[in-house]
Structure formats: structure tokens, C-alpha cells
């Protein structure tokens with residue numbers, strides 16, 4: 001099988017998507033309906049739901065119960081509250097990041113959508129586009145989620161009228177395109193009745209588009225593969241030193257972006273040393289090429305010094321390294337982020353000390369206005385930050401590569417995640433200025 005064909009196949013087998021909606025728009029019902037009608041739930045789960053529904057005197061199974069486990073977790077007050085569900089149809093495998101809809105959960109949507117190829121934004125057909133919908137659209141735009149689905153739910157409560165759907169779809173699409181959302185697919189559904197979720201609705205013959213599941217199964221997800229430069233963050237250096245392979249030295253990790261080929265000239269960052277890929281092992285089998293999300297061991301022609309946390313990149317597409325990172329962040333921790341805050345920045349497999357140098361602005365999602373120099377960011381705030389790192393980092397801009405253009409800030413005291421960041425602009429400094437560090441190692 002040629003590399004191109006197998007890349008396409010691998011790209012179509014898995015879709016990561018996230019859901020967002022206001023309280024009671026019907027997210028749980030939609031997910032339950034999707035799992036039920038696509039026969040993706042286990043029989044014993046369904047029987048449990050049927051028993052529970054019958055126990056409450058309901059005739060039909062209450063599909064929202066299928067996702068009730070998530071609510072229990074939510075009530076325990078877990079900080080970042082995103083539940084991942086895995087399911088599959090014959091055409092595709094899915095990972096769904098299910099995030100709750102309340103205002104205070106912006107951070108959860110950011111967490112869930114940051115790795116998603118597609119975000120489903122639900123609205124109640126009776127209410128149309130509301131403040132929460134606009135926030136969710138803004139977050140999808142910020143995170144550069146390639147595909148947005150507007151699911152106009154509860155169409156049964158507006159007599160399945162086309163005019164209601166068309167007005168909501170038009171208003172949302174106009175707003176989303178102002179934000180720079182590249183693609184919106186609006187689908188009229190009734191999660192409760194099952195219209196257009198898996199099966200086409202007889203109640204809305206005016207709608208000629210795909211059902212919700214058809215869209216999920218067919219939307220192209222090759223975005224990352226096609227557009228990103230190759231990046232391999234090194235997780236382990238493998239040196240078995242057996243009699244059989246005395247010189248074996250491999251660099252193992254999960255490819256974060258793009259494709260690597262045997263014979264390709266590569267650079268190791270931050271050292272800048274160069275070599276050529278002499279072999280790639282995938283699950284112990286030598287291959288000619290490997291791509292995003294595959295866990296591989298790469299062999300190099302030269303014996304150069306590489307350790308965990310280094311980044312292997314094609315020499316022709318090497319990112320600049322910098323100690324000054326400017327980024328858009330979503331603050332997730334309950335303790336605020338302030339100017340002067342000492343943090344750890346985790347980028348790929350590398351973690352280094354850093355200091356928050358400035359917080360130039362905070363973004364208000366409701367009207368997308370910027371507030372200059374807010375002084376601090378509190379939980380769920382989105383803002384711009386300037387960070388100085390103790391060592392040069394090879395960062396991509398998030399616009400070029402969602403994976404290698406993102407990072408998290410960690411509290412050095414207790415290891416909690418403070419902030420999720422997307423590199424907006426990085427200012428390359430080829431000769432990083434490094435003052436002599438103070439004894440405590442926080443002066444850089």
C-alpha cells in the first residue's frame with residue numbers, strides 16, 4: 001500500500017469531536033440517541049437504561065441516562081471536567097469529548113475542543129442563537145477547530161418548520177464567519193424523536209443535507225496531516241545494547257504532526273544537531289514513513305546526543321527556537337495567573353521553568369472586546385500573555401500546527417495545570433540573551 005493511500009485511510013478512520021451547548025439544549029439526549037441508533041452502545045447498557053426509565057414510569061428509554069455517569073463526575077467538582085467516550089460505526093471510529101455547557105465551564109470546552117477536528121454546537125430551536133452559542137462559536141474560532149456543526153435541536157417543538165431552522169442557521173453562520181470559523185454545517189434535528197440524528201427525518205423532507213451521523217462519518221479529517229510540518233517529541237531513548245544489536249539507539253515518541261520518511265535530513269532541537277533518518281520502527285516493524293499520532297522509534301545515521309524532551313524535525317521545516325513566547329491562553333486553575341508568576345511550561349515532552357512577563361489583554365467572549373492589562377487572569381478567562389522561558393523552546397505558531405503550537409503552564413509547587421496556551425506569535429531570538437541565573441534559578 002502506498003504511503004499516500006494509507007495516510008488517507010488512517011485519516012478517515014478516527015474523528016475526534018466535541019460537543020457544546022447551553023444547559024438543557026439536549027446534549028445528553030443527542031449523544032444517547034447517537035449511540036443508541038448507531039447501535040454503538042452495549043446491550044447491557046441499554047437494558048439498564050430501559051429498566052431505569054420504566055422504573056420512572058417512562059414508556060421510552062430516557063437516552064440522556066446514557067451519559068449520566070458524566071453528571072455524577074461533574075457533581076464531584078472535578079476541576080477540568082471533560083469526559084471522553086469512544087464509539088465506532090462500520091465507517092469510522094470516534095472519540096467524543098463531552099463538555100458541560102454552563103458559563104463557568106469555558107475551560108472545559110477549551111480542553112475538549114483543543115484536540116477536536118469538529119465541534120458540535122447545540123441550540124434549542126425555540127431559543128435560537130443565545131449568548132452561550134456565541135461564546136462557543138468564539139472558542140471554536142480561537143481553537144481553530146476545522147469543522148463546526150450547528151445542531152438545531154428540538155425541531156419537534158417548532159413543528160419542524162423550515163423557516164425557524166433557516167433563520168437560526170443564517171444568523172449563526174454569519175456570526176461564525178465574522179469570527180473566522182472556516183466551515184459551518186447546520187443540521188435540523190430532534191434528539192428526542194431521533195429526526196436526522198442517525199436516520200433521515202420524514203418530518204423534515206425540506207432538508208436535503210446529511211444526517212448528523214452521516215456528516216460525522218464523512219467529514220474530512222486530513223487537516224492536520226496535510227498542513228503541518230513533521231514533529232517528533234522524543235519520549236524515550238532506547239538503547240538495548242544486546243549482543244545482537246550492540247549499536248542500536250532509537251528515539252521513541254508519538255509523532256505530533258506531519259510525516260517522517262526514511263532518508264530525510266532532520267534536525268534535533270534545541271541543540272540544532274543534524275542527521276538523517278536511517279530507519280523507522282512502527283510496532284517493531286520497519287516502515288518507510290510514519291505520520292501524525294503513530295508511536296514510532298526513529299533511528300538516525302549519526303550517533304548524536306539526544307534525550308527525552310528533544311524535538312526531531314525535518315531540517316527543511318525546523319521551527320525557530322525562542323525564550324519569549326507570546327500566546328493566547330485560557331486560564332483553567334482556580335488560583336489566578338498574575339504578572340511575575342513563576343511557572344513551568346510543558347511543550348511536547350519538554351518542561352522548563354518560565355515567568356509570566358506580561359498579560360497584555362483579556363478577551364471578553366460575549367462581544368469579543370479586549371481589555372488591556374487586566375493584571376491577572378482568573379478561571380475561564382481568555383487572554384494574551386507574554387512568557388519568558390529559562391531555555392529556548394522550539395515552538396510553532398498554533399495557526400501552523402495545533403499540536404506543537406500549544407502548551408500548558410503548570411504550578412511548580414504542586415504540579416496542577418494553570419493555563420492552556422496557544423502560541424500566537426513567537427519572537428525568535430537566535431542568540432538567546434541569558435543573564436547569570438540567581439541562586440534560586442528563576443532569573444532568566
Ligand SMILES: Nc1nc2c(ncn2[C@@H]2O[C@H](COP(=O)(O)OP(=O)(O)OP(=O)(O)O)[C@@H](O)[C@H]2O)c(=O)[nH]1
Pocket residue numbers: 021022023024025026027028029030064100101153154155156157189190191192193
Ligand atoms: N421535545 C424535545 N425535547 C428534547 C429534545 N432533546 C432533548 N430534549 C429534552 O430536553 C431536556 C434536556 O435534555 P438533556 O439531554 O438532558 O440536555 P443537556 O443539554 O444534556 O443538559 P445538561 O446535561 O444539563 O447540560 C430533557 O428533558 C430532554 O428530554 C428534543 O429533540 N425534543
